[in-house]
Amino acid sequence: QKKNISLRLTMEIVYVYTKKRSEFGRQCNFSDKPAELHVDILPDPSLTDNFIDRDPCDVAIQCTQEMSEHEVNTERFDCEPCGINHVEGGWPKDVNSQEMEQTIRYRKKVEKDENYVNTLMQLGSHMEHCIRQNNTIDIYQEYFEEEEIVEEMEGQPSAKTVNVFRDPNEVKRTATSLSWHPDGSCKLAVAYSSMEFQKVTKDMSYDSYIWDLENTNKPEMTLKPVSPLVCLEYNPKDSHILIGGSYNGQIAYWDTRKGSQPVEMSAVEHSHRDPVYKVIWLQSKTGTDSFSASTDGQVLWWDIRKMSEPTERLVLDPSKKGNLDNALGAFSLEFETTMPTKFMVGTEQGVVVSCNRKAKTPAEKIVCTYSGHYGPIYALQRNPFFPKNFLTVADWTARIWSEDIRDSSIMWTKYHMAYLSDGCWSPARPSVFFTVKMDGTLDIWDFLFKQNDPTLSLKVCDEALYSLRVQDNGRFLGCGSQLGTATLLEISSGLCTLQKNEKALATAMFERETKREKILEACHREMRLKERSRSEQSKEDEAKDGEAEESAEELVACAEREFYEVVEAEMKKRGKDDKKEKEKYEGKDGCKEKES
Amino acid sequence: MAEVEETLKRIQSQKGVQAIIIVNAEGIPVKTTLDNSSTVQYAGLIHQLVMKARSTVRDIDPQNDLTFLRVRSKKNEIMIAPDKDYFLIVIQNPTE
Numbered sequence: 046q047k048k049n050i051s052l053r054l055t056m057e058i059v060y061v062y063t064k065k066r067s068e069f070g071r072q073c074n075f076s077d078k079p080a081e082l083h084v085d086i087l088p089d090p091s092l093t094d095n096f097i098d099r100d101p102c103d104v105a106i107q108c109t110q111e112m113s114e115h116e117v118n119t120e121r122f123d124c125e126p127c128g129i130n131h132v133e134g135g136w137p138k139d140v141n142s143q144e145m146e147q148t149i150r151y152r153k154k155v156e157k158d159e160n161y162v163n164t165l166m167q168l169g170s171h172m173e174h175c176i177r178q179n180n181t182i183d184i185y186q187e188y189f190e191e192e193e194i195v196e197e198m199e200g201q202p203s204a205k206t207v208n209v210f211r212d213p214n215e216v217k218r219t220a221t222s223l224s225w226h227p228d229g230s231c232k233l234a235v236a237y238s239s240m241e242f243q244k245v246t247k248d249m250s251y252d253s254y255i256w257d258l259e260n261t262n263k264p265e266m267t268l269k270p271v272s273p274l275v276c277l278e279y280n281p282k283d284s285h286i287l288i289g290g291s292y293n294g295q296i297a298y299w300d301t302r303k304g305s306q307p308v309e310m311s312a313v314e315h316s317h318r319d320p321v322y323k324v325i326w327l328q329s330k331t332g333t334d335s336f337s338a339s340t341d342g343q344v345l346w347w348d349i350r351k352m353s354e355p356t357e358r359l360v361l362d363p364s365k366k367g368n369l370d371n372a373l374g375a376f377s378l379e380f381e382t383t384m385p386t387k388f389m390v391g392t393e394q395g396v397v398v399s400c401n402r403k404a405k406t407p408a409e410k411i412v413c414t415y416s417g418h419y420g421p422i423y424a425l426q427r428n429p430f431f432p433k434n435f436l437t438v439a440d441w442t443a444r445i446w447s448e449d450i451r452d453s454s455i456m457w458t459k460y461h462m463a464y465l466s467d468g469c470w471s472p473a474r475p476s477v478f479f480t481v482k483m484d485g486t487l488d489i490w491d492f493l494f495k496q497n498d499p500t501l502s503l504k505v506c507d508e509a510l511y512s513l514r515v516q517d518n519g520r521f522l523g524c525g526s527q528l529g530t531a532t533l534l535e536i537s538s539g540l541c542t543l544q545k546n547e548k549a550l551a552t553a554m555f556e557r558e559t560k561r562e563k564i565l566e567a568c569h570r571e572m573r574l575k576e577r578s579r580s581e582q583s584k585e586d587e588a589k590d591g592e593a594e595e596s597a598e599e600l601v602a603c604a605e606r607e608f609y610e611v612v613e614a615e616m617k618k619r620g621k622d623d624k625k626e627k628e629k630y631e632g633k634d635g636c637k638e639k640e641s
Numbered sequence: 642m643a644e645v646e647e648t649l650k651r652i653q654s655q656k657g658v659q660a661i662i663i664v665n666a667e668g669i670p671v672k673t674t675l676d677n678s679s680t681v682q683y684a685g686l687i688h689q690l691v692m693k694a695r696s697t698v699r700d701i702d703p704q705n706d707l708t709f710l711r712v713r714s715k716k717n718e719i720m721i722a723p724d725k726d727y728f729l730i731v732i733q734n735p736t737e
Contacts, residue, residue, distance in 0.1 A: 133681055135667035155671045160726060162645055165663065168722040168729040169648035171709065175720050176655045179735035185713070 058084050123262075202501050204489065204536040207521070210261050212237060212529025214250045220525025222276040223514040227284045232257055232265065233523055235531050238273035238292050238320075240511075253277060253289065255301070258533065269305045270297055275320045282332035288349065290321025290337050298349045315354040317341050323378040328385050336380075340393055342372025344400075361390060361398055365408040373398065377425040381432055387412075389435065391422030397437060397446070415446055417454050424468040424513075430475035430548060434555050438468035443480050443490070447559040452566060455558035456492065467512050473519025473541040475551040481510035481524050489540060493550050501540070505532050561622065568611065652731060659717060662730040664688065671727070683719075687730055691723045 060083055136142045140151050155161055210233075212218060218237040226232035236253045253274045254264035268274070272293035280286040288298045289307075294317035297307035317339035327334040327346075334356075336346045346357035361373045374393035381387075386403045395418035404410045420440035427435040433448045434455075441461045444454035463484035471477035476493040477500075485506045488499035505524055512525040519541035525531050649661060653674065663672040664684045673680040695707040710721040717734040 136669060137667075151669075152671050155665060156642060156645070161671075162642060164724045164727050165645045165729065166648060168724055168727070169645075169652060172720060172722045172729055172731055173648075173652055173655070175709065175711065176652065176658060176731065176733055179718060179733060180656045183736055 121262075202489070202491075202537050202540050204487075204501060204503055204534050204540075206505075206532055207535050208258060208261050208533040210235070210254075210256045210264075210531040210533070213254075213264065214252075214529075216246060216249045217528040218249060218273065219511050219527045220529050220531050222274070222278075222512050223523045223525055223531060224277050224279045224287070225514060225516045225523070227279050227281045233531065233533070234268075234277050234279060234287055235523075235525060236274040236277035236289060237529055238275050240275075240320075249273075255287075256531070266301060267305050268299055268307075270307060271295065271310065275322055276324050278324055278326055278335075280326050280332060282326075286349070288324050288326065288335050290317075290324040290339070292320045294318050294321060294339060294341070296321060296324060296335075296337055296345075296347055296352065298352070309349065309352045311347065311352045312354060315345075317343060317345065319374070322376050325378050325380045327380065328382045336378070336388075338375035338378045338390055340374030340376065342369055342374055344375060344378070344390060359400065359407065359410055361392065361411070363396070363398070363411065363414060365411055367407050374421075376421045376423060379425040379427060379435065381427045384432060389425055389427075391425035391437060391439070393421040395419050395422060395439060397422060397425060397435075399448070413451055415451050415454075417444060417446075417452070418442075420464075423466055426469050428470050428475060429472050431551065431555060436468060436470055436478055438465045438480055441465060443468050443478070445492075445555075445558075447555065447562070450559060450562045450566065453562055455555070455562050456496075458490070459497065466510060469513055469515055471515060471519045471541060472517055474543055475548055476554075477519075477540055479513055479515060479522060481505075481513045483509040485510055485526065487513070487522075487524055487534070489536065491540070493544075493547065493554065501536075503534075505534070506530060557622070564618070565615070568615075572607070572611065655733075657733045657735045658731060659734055660732045662728075664728045664730065666726050683730060683732075687719070687721055687728065691721055691728060695723065 133142050136148070136151070140147045142148060212220070218239045219241075220235050221238050221240060222236040224234045224236075226234070232255055234253070234255045237250075239249060251270055251273045253268045253270065255266040255268065257265040268277075268287070268289065270289060270291050272291040272295065274289040274291050274297075277287060277289040280288065285301045286298060287301070288296065290296055293313075295311050295313060296316060297310040299305075300308050317337065319339045319341035321337050321339045324335055324337040326332075327336060331348075331350075333349045334346065335349065336344060336357075338344045342361050344359040344361065345355035348356050360367045360369055361375055362368045362371045363373060364371055373390075373396060375390045376393055377391035379389040379391070386401055388400055388402060390398045390400065392398060395416065397415040399412045399415070400410050401412050402410070404412075418437060418439040422437050422439040424438035425435065427433075428445075435446050435448070437444050437446065437454070441464060443458045443465055445456040446454045458480075461482060463482040463486070465480050465482050468478060468480035471479065474491075477489065477491045480488045480490065480499075482488070485504055485508055487503045487505050487510065489501040489503075491500040494500050506526050506528075508527040508530075510524050510526050513522065515522045519536075520538075521533060521535055523531055523533050649672070652658060652661060660675045660679075661673070662670055662675060662680055662683055664670050664687070668684050668688050670680045670684045675683070690712075691707070691710060694710050698705050698707045707723060710723065712719040712721070717732055720731045720733065722729040
């Protein structure tokens with residue numbers, strides 16, 4: 046039988062060749078045959094219309110070895126250092142270490158040993174030599190103790206990252222608050238919560254951590270609140286106690302000796318109704334008092350021994366009626382232990398409210414308000430050296446205020462491109478303060494050195510920074526970011542040691558700026574009085590004439606004229622002030638730093 | 642035996658010497674002028690330290706060996722004379 050095998054080409058050309066079945070499997074017998082043309086496909090010029098000539102052709106050729114990249118990371122070996130407590134030596138089996146008789150007998154036996162005697166003689170003489178050496182010369186004596194250590198001028202102020210503590214959980218939360226351990230820089234407590242509206246997922250952990258500064262792999266202790274903590278503070282009197290304000294408005298306190306669960310929590314009915322943004326320990330004999338503020342408009346005082354209800358309550362109603370609906374939401378609190386009866390609250394509405402705790406009636410508790418910011422006040426702190434001046438950080442600026450001037454701040458930074466989220470004064474130098482921004486930068490300002498820009502600006506991380514805290518020595522600071530990373534930075538000694546004449550210069554600057562504001566305020570008042578008297582006068586004139594109507598244009602022209610006059614007067618005054626300032630700088634030898 | 646006593650008395654009479662401890666290779670305090678709990682603590686801790694120091698010296702140069710160890714701290718100085726079988730530990734505060 047014959048089998049038909051057809052070859053099918055793409056153009057449907059078929060060539061058939063036949064072979065007998067009996068011939069399958071036979072050996073091949075090749076023979077020469079002249080070429081046979083089976084198919085001739087001629088070019089079809091009409092097809093060229095489907096194509097365009099490409100000229101020139103750009104072809105990249107590479108003549109290298111092909112390599113592949115692969116990352117490998119070894120498994121981390123978890124080490125934990127721990128101490129061993131040695132209890133009793135290696136007594137031989139037949140001696141019971143508890144029995145006095147047996148041990149004494151053993152010891153006496155050892156003492157009779159010849160080896161013992163010889164060894165001791167040798168060691169004894171060697172030892173005596175060293176003891177005598179110590180007694181002769183004290184090799185650790187300080188020779189030039191009385192002389193002052195001359196401060197060398199370092200080049201540039203700098204800051205370097207010492208350590209980075211990352212949130213160990215999968216789902217990262219914002220590090221909203223940091224608190225340093227009161228005894229020296231060994232531990233840092235960080236509160237984590239998610240401040241974004243409705244972004245809390247089911248698996249987001251509520252824990253906050255206490256980090257040991259040496260160990261960045263694992264937090265030293267975990268604090269497990271009922272609701273994530275927004276703020277956290279160590280008790281400055283007792284370093285084992287911490288108080289935290291949580292997202293659901295409750296206050297809880299921990300004792301690090303008692304474990305991760307809070308020792309006690311405030312009763313939900315009497316707590317805040319909004320997240321607690323700031324909690325501060327108060328100065329009291331028992332060391333158990335604190336107060337907290339929240340955007341629900343209340344400031345509550347607590348005694349941690351009895352958390353079932355607050356000891357005192359204040360509603361931030363600027364109309365002084367205690368009306369909660371009218372109240373301003375509190376974002377930050379300020380308390381200075383040298384002025385225990387006064388405190389200040391920074392509000393969501395951009396107003397700082399100064400309060401007196403010892404006032405008789407709630408209405409008198411609110412003393413005055415300072416307005417000037419456009420957004421919530423994230424940080425509020427008095428200058429540790431000049432308590433009459435305080436720093437506020439809100440919207441795109443940081444402002445310094447004087448207690449006496451209510452309408453405006455006395456000094457302010459320029460408007461930045463990114464929102465400022467936290468700030469604080471340096472505890473070591475009166476003219477230095479720190480701010481952090483939402484673009485992840487930390488700015489260190491020294492207003493005696495440079496007023497327009499920060500002295501040092503560092504990009505700490507790519508995400509937004511939310512919190513900042515300086516340690517009491519002024520040298521270390523911690524910043525918390527949106528992804529829960531707490532960065533520990535060390536700043537150069539120039540920025541944390543008191544310079545010569547610094548206090549005097551800072552005092553002079555504060556006084557000068559306060560005076561300027563006072564003058565401006567007086568000017569405004571005068572202008573307003575003049576306006577009022579003029580409008581009264583013109584009303585009288587009108588009543589007299591009945592015809593003299595000042596047209597709208599004339600009024601506008603008049604207002605313009607007066608405005609320019611005032612501006613001119615101010616510029617002249619400012620010019621004089623600036624000159625005085627420059628002379629002061631060049632004259633004083635205190636500030637040796639040159640402007641870069 | 643008497644010579645040992647004499648040596649130890651001489652050491653004790655030196656200025657600033659606070660305590661003397663003699664420990665054997667097993668960590669048992671043979672003779673001490675301190676109370677028991679401190680002695681045991683010193684014996685255990687110093688034993689480990691001497692072992693470590695000795696191995697350090699010998700790792701760097703196997704022909705070398707530890708002859709004396711002084712630990713200077715803020716409050717005092719601990720001097721350790723090690724031997725194969727015994728340690729002599731003296732705690733001195735020289736700036737008294």
